[in-house]
Amino acid sequence: MSQDLDPVGKPMTESGVLGGSGAMFDRIAGRYDLLNRLQSFGMDQGWRRRALKSLELSPNHYMLDLATGTADLAIMAARRVPGLQVVGLDPSPAMLEVGRKKVTDAALTEHVELVEGDAQSLPFESERFHGISMAWGIRNVPDRDRALDEMKRVLRPGGRFAILEGGEPEGFLVGPTGRFYMHHILPQLGAILSGAQEYKYLPDSIAQFPAPSEFCAQLEQVGFHEVEHQALTFGAARLYTGRRL
Ligand SMILES: C[S@@+](CC[C@H](N)C(=O)[O-])C[C@H]1O[C@@H](n2cnc3c(N)ncnc32)[C@H](O)[C@@H]1O
Numbered sequence: 001m002s003q004d005l006d007p008v009g010k011p012m013t014e015s016g017v018l019g020g021s022g023a024m025f026d027r028i029a030g031r032y033d034l035l036n037r038l039q040s041f042g043m044d045q046g047w048r049r050r051a052l053k054s055l056e057l058s059p060n061h062y063m064l065d066l067a068t069g070t071a072d073l074a075i076m077a078a079r080r081v082p083g084l085q086v087v088g089l090d091p092s093p094a095m096l097e098v099g100r101k102k103v104t105d106a107a108l109t110e111h112v113e114l115v116e117g118d119a120q121s122l123p124f125e126s127e128r129f130h131g132i133s134m135a136w137g138i139r140n141v142p143d144r145d146r147a148l149d150e151m152k153r154v155l156r157p158g159g160r161f162a163i164l165e166g167g168e169p170e171g172f173l174v175g176p177t178g179r180f181y182m183h184h185i186l187p188q189l190g191a192i193l194s195g196a197q198e199y200k201y202l203p204d205s206i207a208q209f210p211a212p213s214e215f216c217a218q219l220e221q222v223g224f225h226e227v228e229h230q231a232l233t234f235g236a237a238r239l240y241t242g243r244r245l
Helices: 023-039 044-054 072-080 093-105 144-154 174-194 196-209 212-222
Strands: 062-066 085-090 111-117 129-135 157-164 225-232 237-243
Touching: 023 093, 023 174, 044 072, 044 129, 044 157, 044 225, 044 237, 062 072, 062 144, 072 085, 072 093, 072 111, 072 129, 085 093, 093 111, 129 144, 144 157, 144 212, 157 196, 174 196, 212 225, 212 237
Parallel strands: 062 085, 062 129, 085 111, 129 157
Antiparallel strands: 157 237, 225 237
């Protein structure tokens, strides 16, 4: 790989600014699903279901799953809403390769298309999609405003978005234990299981993400309406929803 990496394994451009590629995820694609289940204690699919339900999709609708990775959410959507057409977009060829195999195994190739691309510059015409999801992807995007503008551009008027992100667990008992797991156990577990150091970046990238109130304000500033935030499982996951008018 010729691209330089910053200290947490994210790709950098020549100017030293973080780039928007999925280079880091190329290296862990083969183990990503296993790590995802382990790190969330198997709760990640339940969180995806919550996100999907909030999109209020119907058969014959078009859905876009940004940062689709290995396509778990795209596949879940096509299974739960028969007739839905889903496009999953991600810059990591290796994650998409794993995803394409899963789509084929699920016999969903007519309903799920996976394309290589960057959320900051979407290769779709305006107002194409009835719903847009992005699960654990927005924190990887260097220019968040640009990605949110693009999301709004390709969403139909009245269409809904659902963004899932990680969070710092809260609560009197769960909070300290959850945060200890997240900052001390999870990075080691990820490094051992993936055979790579990439998972060490995770707690820092979650901690650096704006607080829920700040991110909701950013979503409103971009022009989304009915913006809401829900803390799932004591805040270990955060669901942001809203609508384009
Ligand atoms: C933590 S994974 C999430 C994958 C999937 N959404 C899921 O539910 O498991 C983050 C994904 O974001 C992708 N990503 C990184 N930069 C991106 C960008 N600029 N635009 C879109 N996706 C990006 C990575 O390639 C990776 O597949």
